[in-house]
Every structure is written in structure tokens, then in C-alpha cells.
Ligand code: NOJ
């Protein structure tokens with residue numbers, strides 16, 4: 177196992193600048209108790225698999241008590257564990273066991289909103305207009321003579337209006353509350369000092385329990401323009417995204433993280449249009465890193481990739497922060513499917529190009545090449561569960577089984593994100609493929625396709641040409657090569673359709689996006705390739721790592 181020692185090396189202050197971090201979406205990862213839903217017992221049974229994969233840390237999507245309207249991003253208690261997943265003691269054991277294997281643990285924090293079942297929201301509903309309880313959220317009277325129009329025109333990011341009207345305790349139609357996501361996810365009012373104090377306390381609660389960092393959900397959205405102005409519906413989200421007031425919040429969070437030993441970190445989820453503004457959150461007294469989504473959405477095109485990589489490295493260098501490369505997560509169409517769509521289409525929300533044909537063999541070749549590219553770029557790396565098995569988007573989930581609120585809120589325009597959340601196949605030849613224990617009576621919470629028998633971790637581990645073996649080999653080299661992880665790259669040449677760069681000492685990566693085989697630079701050894709070389713040439717849709725002379 178290549179990762180042991182990472183934790184004991186307290187001196188490795190900057191572990192996160194190079195870290196390979198694996199995202200566990202608990203309810204789809206592994207089910208220990210046989211109820212068809214992943215849980216912490218399942219996670220604990222697979223920690224050895226994660227350590228063998230060669231990652232440095234695990235990021236857990238929210239594990240808090242939640243009615244699961246939005247897969248746990250609707251939190252009803254920030255200091256507990258969802259009973260379907262386990263107990264607080266299970267979470268502490270998970271952290272301890274991961275640490276013992278040399279794996280760090282990052283957890284999700286969801287500061288923009290909570291569940292409508294959170295005690296503070298329930299108290300706000302009961303307390304009535306003008307009460308301090310309502311001041312923790314954004315309650316406003318409606319517009320129009322009867323107050324039956326929303327207070328402003330902000331759209332929910334899940335479709336429809338960002339406002340929902342409540343019924344007051346006396347039974348009359350009442351105020352409206354703001355929710356940038358589903359109507360079961362009320363937004364907190366970060367102008368309120370109580371909210372700030374509460375989240376600082378929540379950070380400490382989990383740091384005290386040994387977590388190594390937080391992934392901050394909707395990190396760009398906490399602060400709103402308090403005037404709540406109407407916006408131009410042209411995609412300009414500046415009234416509720418990337419507001420200057422956010423920086424103070426993250427400075428205070430960083431002080432808390434830095435007050436703990438062992439280099440605890442804060443990672444932002446933000447989809448911002450302006451990379452240089454995004455980088456401002458990564459100044460040395462703010463957040464440690466932020467996902468790079470421009471890379472994720474980039475179409476399969478050498479020049480476009482080069483542009484994204486250059487701009488990313490430049491923006492990050494300006495603030496001394498490492499980039500964090502991401503190919504997938506629980507919100508986006510899986511890479512095999514994205515790259516297998518016709519043409520060189522990138523990823524788009526809205527309808528996700530759902531239903532357009534997919535060439536899965538092509539998508540897999542490209543996803544393999546993209547993985548080697550992402551693993552060899554300067555900075556950190558995030559891998560979403562199932563990416564290492566080469567899983568694709570499941571697009572034929574029957575309508576009545578879909579659970580993502582996006583599906584209903586967009587009136588069935590956007591199928592939502594269930595297709596990348598289908599429970600993982602671990603072993604065996606039929607569903608539940610080892611996701612649930614043998615003999616479990618309840619099916620996995622989303623149906624698994626029969627052909628996944630060839631894509632279980634067990635089947636792939638025995639197959640040298642599998643995506644799993646490529647990830648294992650790639651992550652191992654990545655951990656051992658001094659040239660990889662944090663640092664710099666130098667571009668080689670400007671060939672049409674080819675991305676080629678070197679990293680010191682003695683490493684090169686070449687990715688062929690063109691339609692014809694290309695020759696390789698002079699090298700001593702092929703370290704790894706995402707597909708076989710043909711007469712020494714690099715075929716289309718293939719990446720190779722070289723040891724240079
Ligand atoms: C981003 C999360 O990744 C997504 O799953 C969630 O629905 C939204 N934030 C709202 O919390």
C-alpha cells in the first residue's frame with residue numbers, strides 16, 4: 177500500500193496540495209445492513225479497497241440526519257449522523273479506521289441552507305413574522321395586492337421560483353421564504369451573527385472528532401445582497417453568488433482550521449464564471465482549494481483543454497494555491513457518457529443532453545485518457561466513486577424511481593442526477609452485486625443494470641485492461657513520482673489536436689485528441705498508457721506517461 181506514512185509524516189504540511197481525494201456518496205457506496213441504502217458499516221468494510229486504490233483522503237458527502245429530499249444536502253442536524261447511515265460512534269470509528277490506514281477524512285458542510293425539518297426552521301415557522309426565529313432565514317411578504325407573488329424573481333437552481341409561501345400558525349396565507357435549491361432547503365441568513373457563530377461551532381465539533389477538512393457546499397452562495405433585488409434573468413447570479421462579504425466568513429473559518437494540529441483544510445465547491453475572482457478565495461488566509469469545474473465541463477478538444485489548464489494554473493499561481501482537478505462528482509453526468517456523446521460536446525446542466533446517443537467504447541477510451549491527464553496535472557485530484565470502475569450514466573431509470581428533486585422541479589426537462597448515483601457494483605454476477613450483503617431482502621435504492629456484472633470491483637481487479645487497474649497504476653505512480661502532484665508544467669510544442677507537457681524531473685504526458693496516431697517524444701520508458709501504443713505511435717483518444725531521457 178503506497179499511502180501509509182502520509183499521516184504519520186506530520187511534517188508533510190502541504191499534503192493537500194498534491195492529494196488524491198476520493199469522494200464517497202454514502203448511500204450509493206456500500207450497504208452494510210441490507211436495507212438497500214449505503215451506510216457507514218458498508219464504508220468501513222471497503223476502507224481497505226480505498227487504501228489499495230492509492231488515494232490520500234476520502235471526502236464524504238453529507239452524512240448528517242436528513243429527510244433526503246436532496247440526497248442529504250438538506251441537513252436537519254449538523255452535529256449528528258443520519259440513522260440510516262449509522263451513529264456518531266460509527267462515524268468516529270470510520271474516521272479512526274481511515275486514519276489507521278493512512279487516509280485522511282474530509283466531510284461535507286452545507287452552510288447555505290438546511291432542511292425544512294431543521295429545528296431552527298420549524299421554530300421560524302411557529303414563531304411568526306418579525307420574530308428573531310425568522311431572522312435566521314430569509315422570510316419576506318409577497319408582492320401583489322394579496323401578497324401572492326414571490327418577493328423577487330430569483331430562480332431556484334433546481335427549477336421554478338426560489339421562493340415558497342408558507343401558511344402562518346393561525347392558518348392564513350403568510351410570508352415567503354428563500355430557497356436557492358428545493359423548497360425543502362431554506363437558505364440561512366448569513367447577515368445574522370447567530371448563523372455565523374453556529375457554523376463556527378459546527379466546524380469545531382467535527383474538527384474535535386478528527387476530521388481533516390471540510391468540503392464547503394455552495395461556497396459562493398452564503399451571502400446575499402440584503403436588498404434582495406430582482407435580477408436580469410441572463411444568468412447573472414451576482415445578487416446571491418460571489419458577494420464580497422464571503423471573504424470575511426472564510427477568513428474566520430481558516431483561523432479555526434489553523435488552530436488545530438495536522439493541517440486541516442477547507443475546500444470550496446463553487447461554479448464561478450470568473451476564474452480570477454474564484455482564485456481570490458484561495459488567498460493564504462482563506463480557503464485551501466476549490467474544485468476546478470471548467471476542466472470538468474470542457475469538451476473533448478485539445479485546444480480547449482489547453483486553454484482551461486493554462487488559465488487555471490495562471491489564476492492559481494497568482495495567489496499561490498494549487499489547482500484541484502475534477503472529472504466527476506455526484507452532480508454531473510459520468511465522464512464515460514459525456515465523452516461518448518457525438519461531437520466534442522462538453523457537459524451542460526439543463527437537460528444534460530439526456531437521451532442523445534452514446535458511444536460507450538469511445539467514451540471509455542477518452543475517460544481513460546482524461547484520467548491520466550488529470551492525474552498528471554499540477555495540484556490535487558478528486559475522483560468520484562465509480563469513476564475508477566469506468567461506470568457510465570444510467571439514463572433509463574424509470575420515472576417513478578427517480579429521486580432527485582430536479583426531475584420534478586424542472587417538470588421532467590432535466591432528468592436530474594440519479595443516473596450517476598446508482599449503487600456501486602462490488603462483486604458477483606447479479607444485482608445487488610455485493611452492494612448489499614448476500615440475502616438482503618431490499619433492492620438497492622436505484623436499480624443497477626445487469627451488464628454491471630463485468631464492471632464490479634472484483635471483476636475489474638482480475639482484469640489487467642480494466643479502468644480499475646488503470647486508476648490503481650496511475651495513482652501509484654502519481655504518489656511515487658517526484659514530478660507529479662504539486663508543482664509546474666511546461667508545454668511541449670503546439671501540435672494540432674495533441675496536448676503534450678513535461679514535468680520535472682524527467683516526466684512527460686501526451687494526450688492525443690486528434691483522429692490520427694501521433695509519434696512520441698524521445699523517451700527512456702513508457703510508464704503508463706491509457707490504451708495500447710501501435711508501432712510506437714499514440715492512437716487517437718489515448719494518453720501516455722513517459723520517463724524522459
Ligand atoms: C451542491 C451539491 O453538490 C449538490 O448535490 C446539492 O444539490 C447542492 N449543492 C445544494 O446543496
Ligand code: MG
Pocket residue numbers: 207208209210211212213214215260
Ligand atoms: Mg444500509
